[in-house]
Amino acid sequence: xxxxxxxxxxxxxxxxxxxxxxxxxxxxxxxxxxxxxxxxxxxxxxxxxxxxxxxxxxxxxxxxxxxxxxxxxxxxxxxxxxxxxxxxxxxxxxxxxxxxxxxxxxxxxxxxxxxxxxxxxxxxxxxxxxxxxxxxxxxxxxxxxxxxxxxxxxxxxxxxxxxxxxxxxxxxxxxxxxxxxxxxxxxxxxxxxxxxxxxxxxxxxxxxxxxxxxxxxxxxxxxxxxxxxxxxxxxxxxxxxxxxxxxxxxxxxxxxxxxxxxxxxxxxxxxxxxxxxxxxxxxxxxxxxxxxxxxxxxxxxxxxxxxxxxxxxxxxxxxxxxxxxxxxxxxxxxxxxxxxxxxxxxxxxxxxxxxxxxxxxxxxxxxxxxxxxxxxxxxxxxxxxxxxxxxxxxxxxxxxxxxxxxxxxxxxxxxxxxxxxxxxxxxxxxxxxxxxxxxxx
Amino acid sequence: xxxxxxxxxxxxxxxxxxxxxxxxxxxxxxxxxxxxxxxxxxxxxxxxxxxxxxxxxxxxxxxxxxxxxxxxxxxxxxxxxxxxxxxxxxxxxxxxxxxxxxxxxxxxxxxxxxxxxxxxxxxxxxxxxxxxxxxxxxxxxxxxxxxxxxxxxxxxxxxxxxxxxxxxxxxxxxxxxxxxxxxxxxxxxxxxxxxxxxxxxxxxxxxxxxxxxxxxxxxxxxxxxxxxxxxxxxxxxxxxxxxxxxxxxxxxxxxxxxxxxxxxxxxxxxxxxxxxxxxxxxxxxxxxxxxxxxxxxxxxxxxxxxxxxxxxxxxxxxxxxxxxxxxxxxxxxxxxxxxxxxxxxxxxxxxxxxxxxxxxxxxxxxxxxxxxxxxxxxxxxxxxxxxxxxxxxxxxxxxxxxxxxxxxxxxxxxxxxxxxxxxxxxxxxxxxxxxxxxxxx
Numbered sequence: 080x081x082x083x084x085x086x087x088x089x090x091x092x093x094x095x096x097x098x099x100x101x102x103x104x105x106x107x108x109x110x111x112x113x114x115x116x117x118x119x120x121x122x123x124x125x126x127x128x129x130x131x132x133x134x135x136x137x138x139x140x141x142x143x144x145x146x147x148x149x150x151x152x153x154x155x156x157x158x159x160x161x162x163x164x165x166x167x168x169x170x171x172x173x174x175x176x177x178x179x180x181x182x183x184x185x186x187x188x189x190x191x192x193x194x195x196x197x198x199x200x201x202x203x204x205x206x207x208x209x210x211x212x213x214x215x216x217x218x219x220x221x222x223x224x225x226x227x228x229x230x231x232x233x234x235x236x237x238x239x240x241x242x243x244x245x246x247x248x249x250x251x252x253x254x255x256x257x258x259x260x261x262x263x264x265x266x267x268x269x270x271x272x273x274x275x276x277x278x279x280x281x282x283x284x285x286x287x288x289x290x291x292x293x294x295x296x297x298x299x300x301x302x303x304x305x306x307x308x309x310x311x312x313x314x315x316x317x318x319x320x321x322x323x324x325x326x327x328x329x330x331x332x333x334x335x336x337x338x339x340x341x342x343x344x345x346x347x348x349x350x351x352x353x354x355x356x357x358x359x360x361x362x363x364x365x366x367x368x369x370x371x372x373x374x375x376x377x378x379x380x381x382x383x384x385x386x387x388x389x390x391x392x393x394x395x396x397x398x399x400x401x402x403x404x405x406x407x408x409x410x411x412x413x414x415x416x417x418x419x420x421x422x423x424x425x426x427x428x429x430x431x432x433x434x435x436x437x438x439x440x441x442x443x444x445x446x447x448x449x450x451x452x453x454x455x456x457x458x459x460x461x462x463x464x465x466x467x468x469x470x471x472x473x474x475x476x477x478x479x480x481x482x483x484x485x486x487x488x489x490x491x492x493x494x495x496x497x498x499x500x501x502x503x504x505x506x507x508x509x510x511x512x513x514x515x516x517x518x519x520x
Numbered sequence: 521x522x523x524x525x526x527x528x529x530x531x532x533x534x535x536x537x538x539x540x541x542x543x544x545x546x547x548x549x550x551x552x553x554x555x556x557x558x559x560x561x562x563x564x565x566x567x568x569x570x571x572x573x574x575x576x577x578x579x580x581x582x583x584x585x586x587x588x589x590x591x592x593x594x595x596x597x598x599x600x601x602x603x604x605x606x607x608x609x610x611x612x613x614x615x616x617x618x619x620x621x622x623x624x625x626x627x628x629x630x631x632x633x634x635x636x637x638x639x640x641x642x643x644x645x646x647x648x649x650x651x652x653x654x655x656x657x658x659x660x661x662x663x664x665x666x667x668x669x670x671x672x673x674x675x676x677x678x679x680x681x682x683x684x685x686x687x688x689x690x691x692x693x694x695x696x697x698x699x700x701x702x703x704x705x706x707x708x709x710x711x712x713x714x715x716x717x718x719x720x721x722x723x724x725x726x727x728x729x730x731x732x733x734x735x736x737x738x739x740x741x742x743x744x745x746x747x748x749x750x751x752x753x754x755x756x757x758x759x760x761x762x763x764x765x766x767x768x769x770x771x772x773x774x775x776x777x778x779x780x781x782x783x784x785x786x787x788x789x790x791x792x793x794x795x796x797x798x799x800x801x802x803x804x805x806x807x808x809x810x811x812x813x814x815x816x817x818x819x820x821x822x823x824x825x826x827x828x829x830x831x832x833x834x835x836x837x838x839x840x841x842x843x844x845x846x847x848x849x850x851x852x853x854x855x856x857x858x859x860x861x862x863x864x865x866x867x868x869x870x871x872x873x874x875x876x877x878x879x880x881x882x883x884x885x886x887x888x889x890x891x892x893x894x895x896x897x898x899x900x901x902x903x904x905x906x907x908x909x910x911x912x913x914x915x916x917x918x919x920x921x922x923x924x925x926x927x928x929x930x931x932x933x934x935x936x937x938x939x940x941x942x943x944x945x946x947x948x949x950x951x952x953x954x955x956x957x958x959x960x961x
């Protein structure tokens with residue numbers, strides 16, 4: 080019975096039936112235009128670089144052109160790491176190149192590179208269980224068995240080699256570490272991503288593409304010592320400027336708590352960041368624009384395109400330091416690609432279960448299943464949620480997300496427009512429910 | 521009626537029914553072992569390099585270990601080109617890297633690279649139709665609309681930009697040429713391959729990956745001048761040694777014309793050459809081994825793993841210069857990947873139509889359709905066929921061949937073992953028919 084009541088209430092909130100609003104949003108062109116133009120005209124936009132600064136300037140111009148209010152940038156500074164040269168070659172009888180990329184925060188081999196024997200492990204657990212004595216002075220190589228999952232949970236389950244391996248290898252005295260890319264494809268395009276050394280001394284830390292990791296594993300299985308000549312020359316270049324780009328759809332009630340919709344504007348340096356996360360920026364802005372074009376919502380909608388997420392969630396932290404999480408009715412982030420929303424999770428409190436149910440009912444016609452009432456998240460909105468901001472998540476299908484994630488292959492041609500536009504419909508629906516009734520203009 | 525007679529005749533030629541021979545071959549392990557070991561232990565093996573020399577040494581050892589007779593290398597020398605650095609960057613407002621690789625025989629930009637404006641064309645025909653005056657001093661960029669075809673015919677139909685574009689751009693005074701990779705994938709892995717300058721002066725000639733070509737095309741569509749900083753430093757290093765590796769299954773009748781089965785051992789330098797053409801070498805050797813293990817065929821089977829095919833069919837030409845095409849009952853080459861054989865073509869003469877029909881009937885249970893009676897081919901066996909050697913072709917499914925062809929992605933993980941082993945069954949069947957009755961040992 081809840082869903083019928085909910086849908087009636089929602090329909091009453093707009094002169095247009097929800098089904099029509101969703102049908103129109105499924106044909107959305109606004110998001111695609113934003114995505115094409117950002118990722119073509121700016122391209123890759125690593126946090127802290129001049130490319131990210133160009134992306135902010137582009138964003139301010141575009142968000143103004145779309146008619147949003149109070150478009151502005153909140154700048155901040157953050158430590159910045161940049162990639163250098165990167166090459167790996169197996170020496171000796173089986174001489175051949177392996178395709179490698181440095182992980183964010185990787186140390187440098189110096190311009191002469193390092194030559195060291197490889198010691199390989201089938202999993203991160205095996206690496207941890209082995210004695211440091213067999214790793215000292217060696218290049219540690221860690222395999223894993225990650226496979227695709229719709230909810231993306233295999234990323235955290237198998238990502239340990241990248242997240243924690245380099246610091247641990249450093250503590251154990253390894254010369255360097257190479258991990259099998261934390262990815263689910265078979266392309267010779269390695270997956271970069273941050274690692275953190277904490278108080279350990281940075282050592283060269285790279286990811287081999289999945290096929291190259293397989294090649295190295297087969298070479299090690301021959302049972303003879305394998306030596307690699309590794310060159311990676313990234314650098315820490317000190318504090319640089321980044322910033323969050325903010326825009327608004329002003330609500331009718333200036334005292335009402337706001338609805339924040341977010342993405343991150345920065346990308347890794349090896350791709351124009353279409354799935355990660357140009358798509359998210361395009362989706363949330365297109366949904367807000369659709370609401371704005373229908374009339375004025377009760378609550379102000381705040382659009383935040385965060386800066387410098389990939390390299391340490393710097394934008395999310397800066398925003399939470401300047402703004403009060405309790406000013407928000409709900410916060411939500413799109414940052415898991417361009418494939419369809421398949422599940423809705425909320426964490427807006429037991430006292431707002433009816434509102435969560437209205438949202439679930441409204442999303443059902445888009446094929447979206449109800450998920451949790453008590454969990455939601457997003458890298459950049461995490462700090463706001465820790466301050467008490469209620470959150471919700473429109474979970475995207477992650478089955479192929481980790482084929483592309485943090486690789487050079489994160490490009491426009493990978494987008495399935497039907498799925499991408501279903502996201503716009505889902506976010507428009509969410510804003511209909513959460514930003515309150517829209518007054519027709 | 522032909523097929524029933526043919527199958528009876530064939531069954532009589534062996535104590536084992538054909539169906540059993542094919543069923544066993546579909547479970548073949550020999551080819552997979554050859555393919556894994558060659559492409560892992562040697563890796564990439566560009567013609568004329570020390571890597572190709574390692575491949576020849578590996579091959580002699582393996583072909584001897586498999587029990588073949590008269591295993592030997594026929595060496596030759598050939599002009600050799602090697603890759604250098606390669607980078608491309610769009611300058612100015614849309615600054616971003618494009619992924620490029622040099623085409624074989626490309627000229628060098630010099631170590632400082634060149635900066636020039638891009639002039640783009642939607643097809644090779646459009647480039648030809650445009651006046652040289654708009655190309656002089658520019659970087660010519662050529663798009664195309666290649667899509668996959670089962671018979672691979674889109675390669676020649678759309679490959680002109682690579683095959684002929686660089687020489688023509690040189691004659692027209694272009695500073696350099698970048699072609700959209702002659703490929704059907706959407707990976708950021710450019711497709712290399714030879715180009716020939718003939719009497720034109722070599723200019724820098726590269727292939728952009730398919731997504732990068734799309735990105736450049738969108739940037740040009742913005743309508744502003746696009747300048748690229750291009751660095752490619754390949755070199756011609758003069759004559760180097762390559763060679764053909766030859767092995768035999770001796771026939772009962774030393775005076776009978778021989779059956780030659782071929783592949784090429786060399787690969788491009790950017791991948792271990794699994795589809796192109798480690799698979800072919802593994803398939804033909806495994807089929808010959810299976811025949812040898814059943815007994816002695818009437819005709820001698822000659823296995824030729826050609827050298828230096830990619831870089832100019834040097835092995836095929838050297839072999840034809842030393843051997844007489846009329847000594848062969850039939851010649852055949854496997855050089856189109858690892859996917860299934862779908863069609864059989866013959867060009868063995870009108871007077872041997874019955875033999876062609878026996879072959880067609882014998883292959884039908886493997887799902888192989890009859891093709892032409894008057895055409896067959898293969899890059900390396902082409903020169904022998906010009907000398908009068910009858911040819912046949914077991915045509916492989918090329919639907920995904922040009923996803924991988926001449927890219928770094930030509931790796932083991934791409935092999936579908938069922939399809940790969942169907943090739944072994946097809947070649948074993950062909951040898952049953954063409955090398956004459958096998959005497960059980």
